[in-house]
Amino acid sequence: MAEWDRTVDLLVMGSGAAGMGAAVRGHDLGLDVLLVEKSDLYGGNSAMSGGVCWVANNPGMAKEGIEDSDEDGFRYLKHITKGEVPDEMLWLYVRESKRVLAYLHDKTHVRYVPLAKYTDYYPEAPGGRPGGRSMDPLPFDGAKLREDLIRLRRPHPQSQILGKFGITAREAQAAIGVGFKTMLFMAWQMFLYGLRYFKRKRWGRDTKLCAGNSLMGRLLYSLKERSVPAWLNTGVTELVFEEGKVVGAVLDKEGTPLRVKANRGVLLAAGGFSRNLEMREQYQRRPITTEWTAGTPSNTGDAIRMGRDAGAALGLMDEAWWTPVSLVPKSPFSWVLVVEKSLPHGLFVNQAGRRFTNEAAPYIDVVNGMYDDVARTGAADPRWFHMFDASYRKSSVAGPIAPGKVMPDKQLPRRYRDGNYLYRADTIEELCEQLKIPAATVKATIARFNEYARKGEDPDFNRGWSAQDRYYGDPRVKPNCSLGPIETAPFYAVQIYPGDLGTKGGLLTDAHARVLKQDGDPIPGLYAAGNSTASVMGRTYPGAGGTIGPALTFGFLAAEDAAAQRTNEERQEAAE
Numbered sequence: 001m002a003e004w005d006r007t008v009d010l011l012v013m014g015s016g017a018a019g020m021g022a023a024v025r026g027h028d029l030g031l032d033v034l035l036v037e038k039s040d041l042y043g044g045n046s047a048m049s050g051g052v053c054w055v056a057n058n059p060g061m062a063k064e065g066i067e068d069s070d071e072d073g074f075r076y077l078k079h080i081t082k083g084e085v086p087d088e089m090l091w092l093y094v095r096e097s098k099r100v101l102a103y104l105h106d107k108t109h110v111r112y113v114p115l116a117k118y119t120d121y122y123p124e125a126p127g128g129r130p131g132g133r134s135m136d137p138l139p140f141d142g143a144k145l146r147e148d149l150i151r152l153r154r155p156h157p158q159s160q161i162l163g164k165f166g167i168t169a170r171e172a173q174a175a176i177g178v179g180f181k182t183m184l185f186m187a188w189q190m191f192l193y194g195l196r197y198f199k200r201k202r203w204g205r206d207t208k209l210c211a212g213n214s215l216m217g218r219l220l221y222s223l224k225e226r227s228v229p230a231w232l233n234t235g236v237t238e239l240v241f242e243e244g245k246v247v248g249a250v251l252d253k254e255g256t257p258l259r260v261k262a263n264r265g266v267l268l269a270a271g272g273f274s275r276n277l278e279m280r281e282q283y284q285r286r287p288i289t290t291e292w293t294a295g296t297p298s299n300t301g302d303a304i305r306m307g308r309d310a311g312a313a314l315g316l317m318d319e320a321w322w323t324p325v326s327l328v329p330k331s332p333f334s335w336v337l338v339v340e341k342s343l344p345h346g347l348f349v350n351q352a353g354r355r356f357t358n359e360a361a362p363y364i365d366v367v368n369g370m371y372d373d374v375a376r377t378g379a380a381d382p383r384w385f386h387m388f389d390a391s392y393r394k395s396s397v398a399g400p401i402a403p404g405k406v407m408p409d410k411q412l413p414r415r416y417r418d419g420n421y422l423y424r425a426d427t428i429e430e431l432c433e434q435l436k437i438p439a440a441t442v443k444a445t446i447a448r449f450n451e452y453a454r455k456g457e458d459p460d461f462n463r464g465w466s467a468q469d470r471y472y473g474d475p476r477v478k479p480n481c482s483l484g485p486i487e488t489a490p491f492y493a494v495q496i497y498p499g500d501l502g503t504k505g506g507l508l509t510d511a512h513a514r515v516l517k518q519d520g521d522p523i524p525g526l527y528a529a530g531n532s533t534a535s536v537m538g539r540t541y542p543g544a545g546g547t548i549g550p551a552l553t554f555g556f557l558a559a560e561d562a563a564a565q566r567t568n569e570e571r572q573e574a575a576e
């Protein structure tokens, strides 16, 4: 019989949305839970994220006057997943995500409000909605976490206004542009930031938590309130089996090996493998690297490897939550082109100077467009650029570069200009010379695009047709707020890459989040949730929050199934 250093009911690997949600639920069901986190910070990608959670027919929608139904939620998911996900799993998600959301609101500090105008990513698809299913976490006062505040992973730098404070998704839309309203909003936020000076001094960072930091701050607060142990700097290194059942795990706790027995199971919630080059090269399309992900360095596929070695079946390993990104000098994370890709007076071209996709499409589709482009052109050194003109530059952001009205070219730090990040030239020819792409083709591409922009339609790629494309458009630009000609000098470009928000392939699981073997049977005692699993969303992305919604939901389902298991001792007692 193995020697154990500690015995618990449920061992949770990873402190992201999937792991922390499960730990809270497991505790509330009476389980003795231990959560372990490999890195020195809580929260994983979930803390760096927008924190948005996608739930069809959520109760907040009715309050906003938006009609929805479970049937439409299912119809939508069935349509966009294109038959790759069994109906019962889609129904499960529609039903259970609502229940989990209600539980989080009732029993924990997590609070979501629907983004009434944030469209599904395919709002025109059967069952799609023009808003309300994507939900935004309400801001949270990080001071409540006290010393734990500095142990919460910081937000992605691109979500920090002036590198200082966060805003909610709802506020973000108001903050786009450089109009009077935006200036007023910013001034007000700066004033509030000033008021938090003493709190900031006391707790070591700004205390207004928004987006993913709010979600994870709220979950961490709920976990600590329940006194659930959550160990940092503690990685799961090995699963322990007895007669084919997972009975515990070996941990590396700050360099010391510890054997932990888990009577009701081990939950693998250690995120995906976006930072594991070997796995990315083994499973994914080329070009691929670990440098283009926007997420945390600690997501190295540990859970997926452990499950795979235990005989688990894998799915969707070639997939990720793709998004076009740029590489900002001195930033350890790539920057996501959420807003930029939809703004008028800009387009994307490849190394041949041609457009290759609808730039304003959901980000997962834009990157699929990049990979399709590689397959089509056979380019040995594929490169892509976001190109725009002075009208764009004047009033729109480009990664860390604020609109020209606020941050004129002359004031740009050297690390951003002269092709270090932003390329600039007085003519298209000169710009193309800098980018080493054919000017004649680019000029023809732009001429065609400008003709479309003036008519407000894009017969090549349908940009601006969907309400999703127009969400971040500029309403002042007519007839289509996502399409504006590129005609005013100087001209600019930023190189873009096929990046991701995390990977979405991994262990196959069932309706109870049990990890499945190749033959479809569960591996007893082993659960998985979040990006350690093959996503219930298949190869698609239903809307903002389409990853955190399932992470929370399947984390809950795992904890509930574990709580329903009887330990050997209980079984014996029942038999006697």
Ligand SMILES: Cc1cc2nc3c(=O)[nH]c(=O)nc-3n(C[C@H](O)[C@H](O)[C@H](O)COP(=O)(O)OP(=O)(O)OC[C@H]3O[C@@H](n4cnc5c(N)ncnc54)[C@H](O)[C@@H]3O)c2cc1C
Binding pocket: 013, 014, 015, 016, 017, 018, 019, 036, 037, 038, 039, 041, 042, 043, 044, 045, 046, 047, 048, 049, 050, 051, 052, 053, 054, 156, 234, 235, 236, 237, 269, 270, 271, 272, 294, 295, 296, 298, 299, 300, 301, 302, 303, 321, 336, 500, 501, 502, 529, 530, 531, 532, 544, 545, 546, 547, 548, 549, 551
């Ligand atoms: C900039 C950005 C914005 C995003 N916005 C959104 C959004 O608004 N909505 C949405 O749905 N998704 C969003 N995403 C994606 C989302 O963040 C992830 O898909 C989601 O957070 C994954 O949750 P998770 O619990 O599976 O993993 P994570 O939150 O990544 O947590 C996994 C944790 O496991 C730990 N771990 C790894 N190995 C071990 C080990 N051996 N032992 C112990 N612990 C280990 C990691 O250190 C990490 O802390 C965004 C991502 C980024 C980067």
